[in-house]
Amino acid sequence: MQQRILLVEDEPILRVTLTNDLTEEGYQVIAISDGAEALRVIQEQTFDASLLDLRLPKVDGLTLLQSFKASNPSGIAVMMTAYGTIQSAVAAMKAGATDYLVKPFPTDDLLVLLRGLLSQGPGKTGEEAGRSGVQKFGELIYASEKMGRVCNLIATVARSDATILILGETGTGKELVARAVHYQSERRNFPLITVACAAIPEPLLEAELFGHEKGAFTGAIRERKGRFELAHRGSLFLDEVADLGPAVQAKLLRVLQEKEFERIGSARTIKVDVRLISATRKRLEDEVLAGRVREDLFYRLKVITITLPPLRERTEDILPLAEHFIEKYRRPLGKEIRGLSPEACRWLLAYHWPGNVRELEAAVQQAVTLTKKDVLTPEDFSPDGVAMPPGQPSGPALSLSDAIREAERRYLQEVLRSVGGQRKRAAEVLGISRKTLWKKLKLLALE
Numbered sequence: 001m002q003q004r005i006l007l008v009e010d011e012p013i014l015r016v017t018l019t020n021d022l023t024e025e026g027y028q029v030i031a032i033s034d035g036a037e038a039l040r041v042i043q044e045q046t047f048d049a050s051l052l053d054l055r056l057p058k059v060d061g062l063t064l065l066q067s068f069k070a071s072n073p074s075g076i077a078v079m080m081t082a083y084g085t086i087q088s089a090v091a092a093m094k095a096g097a098t099d100y101l102v103k104p105f106p107t108d109d110l111l112v113l114l115r116g117l118l119s120q121g122p123g124k125t126g127e128e129a130g131r132s133g134v135q136k137f138g139e140l141i142y143a144s145e146k147m148g149r150v151c152n153l154i155a156t157v158a159r160s161d162a163t164i165l166i167l168g169e170t171g172t173g174k175e176l177v178a179r180a181v182h183y184q185s186e187r188r189n190f191p192l193i194t195v196a197c198a199a200i201p202e203p204l205l206e207a208e209l210f211g212h213e214k215g216a217f218t219g220a221i222r223e224r225k226g227r228f229e230l231a232h233r234g235s236l237f238l239d240e241v242a243d244l245g246p247a248v249q250a251k252l253l254r255v256l257q258e259k260e261f262e263r264i265g266s267a268r269t270i271k272v273d274v275r276l277i278s279a280t281r282k283r284l285e286d287e288v289l290a291g292r293v294r295e296d297l298f299y300r301l302k303v304i305t306i307t308l309p310p311l312r313e314r315t316e317d318i319l320p321l322a323e324h325f326i327e328k329y330r331r332p333l334g335k336e337i338r339g340l341s342p343e344a345c346r347w348l349l350a351y352h353w354p355g356n357v358r359e360l361e362a363a364v365q366q367a368v369t370l371t372k373k374d375v376l377t378p379e380d381f382s383p384d385g386v387a388m389p390p391g392q393p394s395g396p397a398l399s400l401s402d403a404i405r406e407a408e409r410r411y412l413q414e415v416l417r418s419v420g421g422q423r424k425r426a427a428e429v430l431g432i433s434r435k436t437l438w439k440k441l442k443l444l445a446l447e
């Protein structure tokens with residue numbers, strides 16, 4: 001079935017161009033120029049996605065966004081904003097926008113973004129991923145629906161040349177995602193070059209990235225290619241990109257725009273064909289607002305954003321990952337370890353993993369190395385016998401019925417929030433009657 005997109009844009013040329021391009025791509029587009037009319041259409045029809053101008057006469061884009069999300073809770077909302085209005089873009093993201101694009105943007109960026117976002121719709125992955133259990137995508141192991149969506153997005157965007165920004169807390173797997181993007185792309189037979197930006201002092205980093213001629217500075221005893229040249233026809237992964245200094249940021253912006261640069265100490269312009277993937281654990285918008293990252297560079301980096309959820313928000317992944325790491329560390333030691341005791345499973349599930357998958361991996365490695373048993377128990381994860389990690393309940397974790405109740409409570413809250421508290425709508429979304437919803441809310445003390 002054709003996917004339906006609502007486009008609200010008052011600027012006629014952009015509206016017509018986008019309508020044509022989206023229609024050609026196979027979408028059914030409902031294009032509207034006026035905010036008030038858009039509000040009416042949102043009440044009457046449903047959509048898979050919307051593309052909303054943030055600044056409109058009469059009704060502003062944020063109001064439209066809220067109304068769109070209330071009527072289409074699982075609909076995708078992409079805001080279009082003018083350059084230099086990052087505050088409003090941040091406000092839109094807080095209000096539930098899926099992403100935003102800064103005008104003027106190449107239509108291809110929009111098409112790649114929509115393709116990625118719409119292919120992750122709940123119908124496609126969701127339940128399927130849940131039902132088929134543990135999955136593998138590149139080096140990524142997962143069982144959660146959230147990671148299923150991330151992997152779908154990676155698969156879709158890998159096919160394009162769009163610049164990719166990977167966000168996520170420490171240890172969530174950003175580097176593995178960067179590798180997956182490269183190895184799923186047409187560039188896989190060319191190099192993937194990684195640069196740990198935070199680890200290299202600024203003056204060196206410039207030479208590292210762009211290379212230098214012989215004698216360009218003290219110590220430059222021979223000419224040297226930079227990482228951009230080495231990554232030609234492949235991908236360059238800039239890790240911790242928020243830590244780049246101003247000089248490198250300026251030069252990087254130019255490569256992204258013009259695909260060319262000069263080595264330090266040289267006037268010769270070098271052309272490169274490189275796909276840039278960058279990652280950071282910081283909120284890049286905050287870095288822009290604080291003046292540490294150039295706004296124009298930020299927009300160039302974030303064409304497609306892949307956000308990795310923290311491990312505590314995808315607990316379904318904890319046990320499959322733990323088992324994967326047991327196998328990984330057991331083998332070289334020649335130990336026979338059959339798995340985790342039920343208490344150990346509960347223990348792992350209840351902990352909040354601030355260091356995410358990396359912390360889990362380290363915990364399993366230590367347990368596997370030190371244990372003398374063939375089943376890992378909670379004691380193996382706290383060998384000194386006392387140190388339960390912070391936030392860890394001391395007794396056994398929740399019983400199954402309490403855990404289900406807690407999950408139900410959180411889900412109901414989430415759905416209610418997404419429909420702006422409208423009970424009727426929430427009941428529809430949940431597929432239950434209003435009466436059942438009311439009973440549940442009472443039972444779960446959400447009334």
Ligand SMILES: Nc1ncnc2c1ncn2[C@@H]1O[C@H](COP(=O)(O)OP(=O)(O)OP(=O)(O)O)[C@@H](O)[C@H]1O
Binds near residue numbers: 169171177321
């Ligand atoms: N889904 C996963 N499946 C298997 N291993 C994973 C997964 N996610 C992360 N890991 C492992 O966890 C460790 C941390 O992952 P990675 O280095 O990609 O995290 P990161 O987000 O780059 O962290 P940081 O911000 O600290 O650099 C690695 O050893 C990686 O192999």
Ligand SMILES: [Mg+2]
Binds near residue numbers: 174175239
């Ligand atoms: Mg990393």
